[in-house]
Amino acid sequence: MNSILSSDRMKNVHSDIRGPIFEKAMEMVSAGIDVLRLNTGNPATFGFTMPDSVRTALINNVDKAVGYCDLKGMPDARTAICDYHVGKGLLNLTMDDIFIGNGVSEVVNMAMTTFLNPGDEILIPSPSYSLWTNMAYIVGATPVLYRCDEACEWYPDVADIRKKITQRTRAIVIINPNNPTGALYSQEVMAQIIQIAREHKLLICSDEIYDRLVMDGLEHVSTAALAPDMPVLTFNGLSKSHIVCGFRCGWLAISGPRQQIGSLIASITKLAAMRLCGNALTQLVIPAALEDEESTKALIAPGGRIYEQREATIKALDQIEGISYVKNSAAFYLFPKLDAKKFNITDDKKFVMDLLESKHLLLVAGSGFDWPEPDHFRIVMLPEPKVLTKAMQDMGDFLSTYRQE
Structure with a gap:
């Protein structure tokens, strides 16, 4: 029997958030390697819990x-x-x-x-x-x-x-x-x-x-x-x-x-x-x-987790030579820019894979968001501030000697 071919409409469909690099990260996790997954905006993974109002409504009306x-x-x-x-x-x-x-x-x-x-x-x-x-x-x-x-x-x-x-x-x-x-x-x-x-x-x-x-x-x-x-x-x-x-x-x-x-x-x-x-x-x-x-407002006010996680991330990024960013006003994402000349980056997916293998830190390349140049990546700022600070420091250490050939 001949192989069943995919529809032509699937040719350009892509999901880099859970694509090949994510699959590599899951292989590493299965092998016992601790990977910090900053690829998916999934708050529950990082200890966030649903508000009591939601839990009560669900239990009382199930x-x-x-x-x-x-x-x-x-x-x-x-x-x-x-x-x-x-x-x-x-x-x-x-x-x-x-x-x-x-x-x-x-x-x-x-x-x-x-x-x-x-x-x-x-x-x-x-x-x-x-x-x-x-x-x-x-x-x-x-x-x-x-x-x-x-x-x-x-x-x-x-x-x-x-x-x-x-x-x-x-x-x-x-x-x-x-x-x-x-x-x-x-x-x-x-x-x-x-x-x-x-x-x-x-x-x-x-x-x-x-x-x-x-x-x-x-x-x-x-x-x-x-x-x-x-x-x-x-x-x-x-x-x-x-x-x-x-x-x-x-x-x-x-x-x-x-x-x-x-x-x-x-x-x-x-x-x-x-x-x-x-x-x-x-x-x-x-x-x-x-x-x-109120439960949502508490997350985004000074002292709230989402607010403080953003502040920790950008403070740590400020110490990395060759990275710039526009501070986000909403959500928990940042889309920093790499100095392409400094790092000679021609393939943003390779950069993300190299970082994963070196520092066990999983990001998503900018091309995964239909960005045309290989010079951006997305950070999901959901771990606790101290975890994000350490992750950015690890990325800075990686970039201090990184240059694509």
Whole structure:
């Protein structure tokens, strides 16, 4: 029998966060080597625990999750999500505009399947979380990368966005706060992107999963709140803000003029019906989690773990010659830059592998986030401050003699 070939759509799909270098790290762990895994934003791995509000809601209501629930999600959960987004300025939103999925990944897949045809183009930031480019490939569309400018706080380059639009462009993705840079975009740059979408009649996909993890007294403003006249798909969830990544709790809120979003809602409803429903256990905790703002705020305030872990990381990085960075304002990611000339780095994946084998420290290369130059990498700042300090010191020791041949 001939080998079964993969679909052509899988050719460019990649997941460097859990790709070949990660597999090498797992081989090392199996061999008894202690590897510090700074590749995945998984707080529970580093001792974070879910809030008591979430645990109580789950325990007290678990019997309600035995059967299939509504195909869009439990009414109480969708009402809580709707109220949350209305509180952030989304006008005329109802619970019927909310779809709860098994993580944001599922609802992104459902959405892109409904509005993209083979050959269509979708604008996606670079760097970006690879979910977006991968899903575009899977549905047969073409991801077109627009550049975010490190020299301007990692804000999207509006001029580059304009240059990338063609007759095939159907939508634009905004990741704010951003993964992997941790940047929080200004309202000014958001207004410029929205205006481009308005002029070219583009659907806006706004990934806002880190909107509750914003530090330094800054405030996140939802894209849809700035564009009430535009169709906007807002993606969010509880994985990071309430330490429940394994619950796979994500959702989609669809807003905008009714005559423009009705067909999209109907199509996504068909896909939601096909999979019967999202995980009902996760939906039990949504109302309690969204009501509990304090547990999340405690993490990002001075003295809180996420805040102090960031401070420890950048303080240690400041001591390493040949590394620069833009301090993140949100999430728990940093996207530092290596001096390519100093280290002669032509292959960022080789750099990450060499570091893993030398110092047992696992990072993700910048190319894993669709960054075109081999000069960046992402750090997940989730271990305790002293662990991160030691990890950065180990990286500095490694770089003190490193140069690619």
